[in-house]
Structures are given as structure tokens and as C-alpha cells.
Amino acid sequence: MRFEKKITWLLILVLVFAACDSDKKTTNPEVSLDIASFLKYADGNKIYPSEKQIEILKAVMPKEAFQPAPSIKDRKYWGKIAKTPSGKSYLEKAISLLPKAPEVPITDEIYRRANKEGNRQIYKPRYYRTMDRLEHFILAECIENKGQFIPQINTYVQAIMDMKSWLHPNHDDRNNTVLEGKRMTIDLGARKFGSVLVLAKSLLGDVFSREMQTQITTELQRRITDSYLKSTKRLDKNNTWIDGTSNWNSVCTSGSVFVSITNAKSYDERLGAVGAAINGMKYYLSGFGADGYCSEGLGYWGYGFSHYLYLAQIIHEYTDGKVNMFEGEDFEKLKRVGNFPEHFEIQNGTCAPFADGVSHTSSKGSNFANVLSSKYYGAIKPTEIRFEEAVEQIIAWNNPELFSPNTEVYQTKTLENHTYFEDFGMIISRGKQKTPFSIAVKAGHNAENHNHSDVGTYILVLDEDLISGDIGAPSYRAGSFSPHNKARSSWGHPVPRINGKLQSNGLQFKGEIIETVFSETSDKVVMDLKPAYELSMLNSLKRTMINDKTENGIISIKDDFVASKNVDFGTAIMTYSNYEILNATTLILSGKSQKVKVEIKSTGGKVTFNPEPVPVKHLREGKDAKRIGIDFEKKLKKGTITIIYTPILSSK
Numbered sequence: 001m002r003f004e005k006k007i008t009w010l011l012i013l014v015l016v017f018a019a020c021d022s023d024k025k026t027t028n029p030e031v032s033l034d035i036a037s038f039l040k041y042a043d044g045n046k047i048y049p050s051e052k053q054i055e056i057l058k059a060v061m062p063k064e065a066f067q068p069a070p071s072i073k074d075r076k077y078w079g080k081i082a083k084t085p086s087g088k089s090y091l092e093k094a095i096s097l098l099p100k101a102p103e104v105p106i107t108d109e110i111y112r113r114a115n116k117e118g119n120r121q122i123y124k125p126r127y128y129r130t131m132d133r134l135e136h137f138i139l140a141e142c143i144e145n146k147g148q149f150i151p152q153i154n155t156y157v158q159a160i161m162d163m164k165s166w167l168h169p170n171h172d173d174r175n176n177t178v179l180e181g182k183r184m185t186i187d188l189g190a191r192k193f194g195s196v197l198v199l200a201k202s203l204l205g206d207v208f209s210r211e212m213q214t215q216i217t218t219e220l221q222r223r224i225t226d227s228y229l230k231s232t233k234r235l236d237k238n239n240t241w242i243d244g245t246s247n248w249n250s251v252c253t254s255g256s257v258f259v260s261i262t263n264a265k266s267y268d269e270r271l272g273a274v275g276a277a278i279n280g281m282k283y284y285l286s287g288f289g290a291d292g293y294c295s296e297g298l299g300y301w302g303y304g305f306s307h308y309l310y311l312a313q314i315i316h317e318y319t320d321g322k323v324n325m326f327e328g329e330d331f332e333k334l335k336r337v338g339n340f341p342e343h344f345e346i347q348n349g350t351c352a353p354f355a356d357g358v359s360h361t362s363s364k365g366s367n368f369a370n371v372l373s374s375k376y377y378g379a380i381k382p383t384e385i386r387f388e389e390a391v392e393q394i395i396a397w398n399n400p401e402l403f404s405p406n407t408e409v410y411q412t413k414t415l416e417n418h419t420y421f422e423d424f425g426m427i428i429s430r431g432k433q434k435t436p437f438s439i440a441v442k443a444g445h446n447a448e449n450h451n452h453s454d455v456g457t458y459i460l461v462l463d464e465d466l467i468s469g470d471i472g473a474p475s476y477r478a479g480s481f482s483p484h485n486k487a488r489s490s491w492g493h494p495v496p497r498i499n500g501k502l503q504s505n506g507l508q509f510k511g512e513i514i515e516t517v518f519s520e521t522s523d524k525v526v527m528d529l530k531p532a533y534e535l536s537m538l539n540s541l542k543r544t545m546i547n548d549k550t551e552n553g554i555i556s557i558k559d560d561f562v563a564s565k566n567v568d569f570g571t572a573i574m575t576y577s578n579y580e581i582l583n584a585t586t587l588i589l590s591g592k593s594q595k596v597k598v599e600i601k602s603t604g605g606k607v608t609f610n611p612e613p614v615p616v617k618h619l620r621e622g623k624d625a626k627r628i629g630i631d632f633e634k635k636l637k638k639g640t641i642t643i644i645y646t647p648i649l650s651s652k
Contacts, residue, residue, distance in 0.1 A: 047232035049275025060322035094140030104159035114169035118478025135390035166190035191255025245287025247304025289423030292336030297357020306369035338377030353472035356450035437553035443511030455532035465591035475618035570631030604639025
């Protein structure tokens with residue numbers, strides 16, 4: 001019987017642990033947890049690990065808490081960091097921040113005002129400056145070890161602990177129930193406060209008084225670990241992101257787990273946190289297409305995926321490589337996610353500002369995700385390394401070779417003629433002219449992360465100018481997330497409006513790509529847009545995009561509709577460009593440095609231009625956006641409107 005039990009146990013071990021394939025192996029050569037097998041033991045949709053998963057984790061997780069870097073007492077380690085260029089520059093910046101007066105605690109009055117008014121500007125700058133200064137003071141004290149940063153560190157840490165709520169105020173409810181102590185919630189701000197405090201405690205230790213160490217431990221347990229684990233056991237209204245597919249899941253989970261494995265005294269709580277993270281990241285990663293597409297756009301890819309990789313790195317270090325979330329359940333999908341930015345670019349550093357995305361790849365902010373994606377997924381390695389969080393900097397100091405910039409001779413990457421993200425129905429058709437003329441067009445659905453009602457939207461790019469198409473996101477202020485915000489509804493997108501009716505919101509309101517033709521000289525995409533509208537009389541609505549890449553290029557957008565009775569029908573040109581109407585069917589769009597002639601052709605009736613300003617003051621991409629309506633003069637049962645864009649290039 002004992003022999004049989006040993007055999008059974010060995011078989012279980014073989015099932016649960018699997019050596020990484022040699023072509024995937026980029027980490028510890030030891031066997032690692034087979035995450036796909038681990039996930040099969042989950043307790044239904046519960047995020048908290050099942051009893052079986054807990055037993056599996058006990059075999060790979062250490063009993064002691066996580067230590068992200070040696071404490072300040074390890075002068076050999078920190079002395080080595082002090083001699084590095086990054087260590088010297090980090091210390092230099094920290095010294096420059098010392099004279100800055102602390103901006104914490106952020107008062108209840110400011111919190112309530114920010115919540116009521118939806119005004120992030122009176123809170124978030126204080127928050128970001130506070131976090132940046134405190135992180136620099138903590139690491140700088142470890143580097144220098146002279147005590148000059150200790151008074152400020154104590155002031156900041158105590159002030160943060162005295163704040164009733166760590167949330168961004170706009171993430172509290174209208175009654176400020178978190179501020180009033182009626183519930184506890186983790187958001188993007190709270191996880192950051194928690195991460196910085198646990199870093200201070202783990203690195204500085206006895207630099208703090210015993211009383212303060214105890215207070216930090218207690219506050220982290222109460223505000224982060226208890227709240228996180230409670231929500232993983234039973235989905236509640238406090239941490240609704242916990243099974244979400246947006247960046248919130250990875251960002252808040254990474255902070256919650258970092259705090260819990262570093263601060264929690266209970267081994268069971270640390271086991272629970274790691275197991276919950278593995279289970280929870282299944283939901284986050286499901287938000288990407290199988291082809292790696294991120295509907296949140298490039299900016300949120302960087303924010304969300306960097307925190308997934310941040311989480312993967314700390315768990316990898318904590319378990320000595322035995323839990324390898326870089327490979328995850330589906331390594332090939334992770335590889336495609338890691339390479340998303342390269343495939344999402346339209347041309348010359350521009351990309352589609354669909355939903356709440358950005359239109360230009362930024363040279364500011366962290367590129368942590370790009371660096372680790374180059375290591376684990378073969379993405380292009382950045383020529384410079386940038387961090388926004390102290391934990392990223394510590395990971396870099398612990399892995400100096402990985403975080404050395406790409407110093408090889410930079411070669412301009414050659415973008416493919418087209419990219420087709422089939423899961424979300426998004427296509428980039430790239431012109432290869434001397435002055436390239438390209439388009440990104442998306443079918444999608446109206447329940448995407450950071451959703452806009454934008455089925456059928458597109459963006460035209462001539463050289464570096466976004467000439468026409470999607471105007472991007474409203475800045476985050478009061479009312480910006482309302483589906484009735486004209487920059488978020490289909491009114492503010494270059495899509496049809498029928499009988500005054502806009503697109504509806506929900507997963508079922510979608511577009512479908514029904515035909516594609518790709519060649520060196522021309523790309524064609526046909527979409528069925530009918531499902532995006534709740535209109536019983538609408539029999540069909542198709543949008544056809546043709547990119548003629550010959551000579552200077554011509555791009556056309558044709559809408560073809562059939563209805564069972566006469567309807568008002570129109571579409572729109574959305575633009576930040578200046579415009580000049582030449583005649584009843586022609587206008588000129590003038591961007592920052594490029595011009596395009598726009599011709600309108602129609603069948604079934606005559607059309608008119610109906611320009612009007614977009615009544616949203618704060619738009620991320622700029623100001624003074626315009627909606628140039630193109631509407632049939634009379635109602636009709638069927639017809640077509642074709643918008644033809646032709647570059648007007650200088651003869652120079």
C-alpha cells in the first residue's frame with residue numbers, strides 16, 4: 001500500500017511539474033510549475049486557489065517572505081549599486097528632490113472635491129509627485145546610507161498611513177464610503193501606496209522605529225492583503241477588477257501580491273496571494289486576442305502588460321524560477337502579446353488612437369514591458385531603458401545584463417504591407433510611397449475595454465499626420481466615461497448615423513469583416529456594420545475600404561445601405577485638420593504638414609456637408625476637433641456614400 005501511494009504521488013508530480021521546452025527556456029534550468037495543469041485544479045471561477053492548488057504551491061514556494069533586494073545593512077550590495085551610472089543618477093535625482101515640501105497627507109477636503117467634481121488635476125499630480133519622491137528617497141538612502149533622507153522618509157510614510165483612503169478619489173463612490181471607513185478597496189492608487197510602503201519597510205527595516213514598523217505592517221495587512229484575499233474568495237463590489245480583462249487586473253494584482261508576499265507574516269496568506277495571482281491573470285490575458293491584439297491601445301498595453309511582467313518577475317525571483325509566468329498557460333499567445341507594439345504601428349511611430357489609446361509611441365515613461373518582452377518573447381530591444389517605479393529599478397539592478405540598452409547599430413524596421421488582427425477585426429493597410437499614405441480600420445464590438453461606440457472606425461495617416469478619422473479619447477474628467485459623451489459615442493466617430501440613431505453598446509453590437517483582399521498595390525476590406533445598430537428597418541449596411549497604393553495613393557471609404565423603408569442616412573469625416581469646402585462634393589483637409597483632397601460620391605441621392613465642432617473641450621489628441629457630416633438631402637431606402645482621400649503633395 002505504501003509503495004502504491006508513492007507511485008501515485010510520483011505520477012501527480014509528473015503531471016503538475018514539467019520541464020520547460022528547450023526553445024522556450026530563458027530562465028532557471030530547473031523544472032517549473034506547469035501553469036496549464038495548475039489552472040485545471042481551480043475551484044470553478046473562484047480566484048482564490050483551491051485546496052489542491054495550495055498543496056501544489058507548497059512544493060514550489062519558500063516558507064519565508066519575499067525580499068525584493070538586500071536590506072540597507074548589506075553594504076556590499078548597495079555599495080556596488082552606488083558605483084553604477086544608474087545608481088549615481090538615482091542618488092543625484094533624490095538629492096534634488098529633498099528641498100521639495102511634502103504634499104501629503106492629501107486632505108479629505110481635496111479628496112471630496114476631486115470625487116465630486118471629477119477633477120483629477122487637484123489630486124493626481126500630488127499623488128504622483130509624492131510617490132516619485134518617496135521612492136527616490138528610499139533607494140537613495142540605501143545607496144548612500146548617511147541618514148539625510150530619513151527625516152523626509154518618515155514624514156512621507158507617516159502621512160500616507162494617516163490618510164483615510166489610498167484610492168484615487170474618482171474611484172470611490174459618490175458617498176465616499178472608502179474615505180468614511182465603511183469599506184476597503186484597492187485601486188491603481190492604493191496598490192501604489194502599498195507597494196512603496198512595503199518597499200520602505202523591507203529595505204530600511206530598523207531605520208524605522210519598532211512602532212512605525214508595526215504600523216506599516218498593520219496598515220498594509222488591512223488595506224491591501226486582507227482586502228485582496230477577501231475578494232479573491234468571494235467576488236464583491238470592492239475589487240471588481242479581480243476577474244477583469246483590462247489593465248486594472250494586472251496593475252492592482254501585481255501591487256497586491258508584492259505587498260502580500262513581502263509583508264504578510266502568514267505563509268498561508270502568501271500561498272493564497274500567489275495562487276490567486278496565477279488564477280486571476282488567466283482573466284487578464286483573456287482580454288487580449290489570440291493574435292496578441294490589445295483593444296485598450298498601445299499606452300495601456302505598456303501599463304498593463306508591464307505590470308503582468310513585473311508580477312511574473314517577482315514571483316519568478318521569489319520561487320527561484322519554479323513558478324514561471326513568463327511562459328504561463330499559453331506561451332505562444334504571450335509571445336504575440338509581447339510583440340504587439342511592433343505590429344500595431346501604422347508608420348513613422350504613429351498608431352491608431354482607437355478607444356482610449358494613444359496615436360504616437362512615447363519616448364517618455366517606463367518601457368519595462370518592452371525590455372522584458374525582448375528577453376522572453378523576442379521583441380525589439382529598446383535603445384534606452386526607462387523606469388517609472390522603484391521596483392522596476394530594483395529588478396534592473398538585480399539583472400544588469402537584461403536591462404542594458406540595445407547599443408547595436410540601429411536599423412529601421414521594415415513594416416509589413418498589412419497587419420490583420422483577426423480576433424478583433426482590426427486591419428492596418430500600409431502604403432509604401434515616398435510619403436506613405438496608410439489606414440487602420442476596425443470592426444470590433446461595442447463592449448471592448450475602454451470602449452467607444454466605434455464599430456467601423458478608421459484613421460488615415462499621411463507621413464506623420466493623422467489627417468482624418470478617429471479623434472481618440474476625451475481626457476479623464478467628470479463625464480468622460482459616459483456613453484453619451486460625444487467623443488465616446490458613435491456621433492464622434494467616422495461611422496454612419498441612421499434616422500438620427502447612433503450605435504448601441506454591448507458585446508452583440510459589433511462589426512464583422514466579410515471580405516479581405518491584400519496585394520502589393522491594393523488592399524480591400526469589406527465589413528458588415530449592420531449588427532452595430534438597433535434598427536429593425538435596416539436590411540444591410542456594409543463598409544468597404546480600398547487602399548490603392550499606386551503612385552501617391554488613394555484611400556476610399558464606401559458605405560452601402562439598404563432599408564425596408566425610407567430613412568435619413570449620413571456618415572461623417574472626423575478630423576483635427578483645418579478644412580476648406582471647395583464645392584458641394586469636395587473639400588481640402590490641411591494637417592500639421594500635409595494636405596489631402598476629399599471627394600464625395602453618392603448614389604441614390606444628393607449629399608450635403610454639415611460641419612460642426614465636437615463639443616468636448618478636453619481631448620487627448622488635441623483641440624478643436626470637427627465632425628463634418630455627409631448626409632443625404634432626402635430620405636431613401638438604399639444608397640451609397642463614398643469618401644475618397646487623395647494626398648496633395650508638394651512638388652518640392
